[in-house]
Amino acid sequence: MKPHEWRTLANLGMYERLTPAQIVQHSNMDKVSVSRALAALNKRGWISSETNAQDGRSRVISISKTGRRVFDRLVPMMLEVEDHLLRNLDEGEKKTLNRLMRKIYI
Secondary structure, three states: OOHHHHHHHHHHHHHOEEOHHHHHHHHOOOHHHHHHHHHHHHHHOOEEEEEOOOOOOOEEEEEOHHHHHHHHHHHHHHHHHHHHHHOOOOHHHHHHHHHHHHHHHO
């Protein structure tokens, strides 16, 4: 799975139902990356989509049961990777890194 696919799946795993525009907003990814991620996740059967009842034009994307199982299986692994990457940083350094990453992505 590519990073933009994981970020898209992670957002759907957390929020359940989002429009593509909301995924862009939550993930700080561009529209093209989100569109490609959605196509890949849809091909795997990890998401479903329906017309947005509020405007009739956009789509609402939901994580499927299969996608939920994948998400639930991947979260502990991703947290383990994060712990491994950050293990040599003290709490102050982790806070500084977090602050700097927010500046980059916002």
